[in-house]
Amino acid sequence: MIQVMSDYGYLRKRYDMEMQFLEVRSPVDGALLGKVPALTKEEVDIRMQKAKRAFIKWSHTSLYERLSILYQTAELLEQNRVELAELLLHEVGKSKKSAESEVIRTAALIRHTADTAKIIYKAPMNGDNLGGYKKGKVALMERLPLGLVLAISPFHYPVNLVASKIAPALAMGNTVVLKPASIGCLSGLYLVKMFQKAGVPEEVLQTVTGKGNEAGDYAVTHPLVDFIHFTGSTCVGQAIAKKVSLVPAIMELSGKSATIIFEDADLDVAAKYIVGEAFSYSGQHCSAAKCILVMELVHDKLISKIAEYMKLLVIGNPLEVNADVVPLINKKSADFAWAMIQDSLQKGAKLITGGERQGNLIQPTLIDQVTADMSLVCIEVFGPVLPIITVHSKEEAVSIINGWKDGFQAALFTSDINRAILMAEELEVGAVGINGKTERGSEYLPFLGMKSSGISVGKMRYSLEAMSKVKSTVVNLTIE
Known part of the structure; x- marks a missing residue:
């Protein structure tokens, strides 16, 4: 069992309070994996103040030094x-x-x-790049850190x-306070x-643990925070946005990822990709295929x-088999996914396969009609369930997807590349995969959603x- 103490103990003594911990248990077998402190507001203040005080020194370290630490972290x-x-398997x-x-x-x-970071950190701009200026004017464009980044x-x-x-924040010279989810916090x-073993000073990278509605809520409104990077549900993201004022943010929020199948698609390839993306990790990721829109001619x-x-x-306990479909993260999530399945069946949908549950393990479920x-279609479900909608035209498919309040990702399967590219432009989503998964691809590519799927x-x-701001220094050269 892991027990994360850090230096929180002296704070409890200072405020004459008993140390409180949150238990971290495995969703697989319920085993106690560790304990983390449930921080008070006073302790969150200490974390924030440490990171803020460390900013000046850290921001003045060389880019080479900061990036060397990142490379070393990758090695570790x-x-x-x-x-x-x-640890990930168990937690x-x-x-x-x-x-x-x-x-x-x-x-x-x-x-x-x-x-x-090496590429974008500094760049010169010659004055004669634009009309009206001469070669004697040169601007040195530099990206400077914002300050304290709160990562959730x-x-x-x-x-x-x-x-x-954490990596981009540190690379640009920011300090960081991390608030990991209560589930998965030990891995974080x-x-x-x-990062710290690689050379990041402890005061530069702080952590806040505790319940989201306590330590997390207090952290997002903390006056020392200069930037927020949040990944989570749209409802929580909206709540954060209402609480903060003039604090820039990246918010990666909920979203439906739909897949559209045309009559000329390679159905074998499409089916293989769909099953892999819909049911891996029991569909507990935002880019999972959440809904299939198929043309009537190839529906059956x-x-x-x-x-x-x-x-x-492969279905089962990941401690025993290398499973694709595993128990959902907790009973609340399993109950919600199960309720969405039952609701669709009660409203006339047809169960093709699956539809069984043992505790938090839901069998991979395919639902037609x-x-x-x-x-089941309108709300994001983190679970191994795949709904099928029959459509009769490209326009109908676009209308359904664009009618959702969020727009995360989509995939198209067709042999007509012209149609695919033109349709991709119409879809109000952050990324479109053509003849592939509903995912953005390489880590190099952007990660975003439209509408309520992100900011x-x-x-x-x-x-x-x-996580940086641009500063330009203009040099006027004397040209003989």
């Missing part, structure tokens, strides 16, 4: 990938393969972040979506230790192929730019 992650993957119920993949991807993300991460990628916030804290064939590929899914107004753009260059 790869060296410790087996141990961290084991959030990922399969061994998925857990190791997250760690390896995270190391790559940190390296890419450091590589990109979710449970489903407790390593990758922590690193995507493990990553923090890797697609359903048949999806059902066949679903038979290949779903209509666009059903809650600003995350990952790589975009996070680096968001």
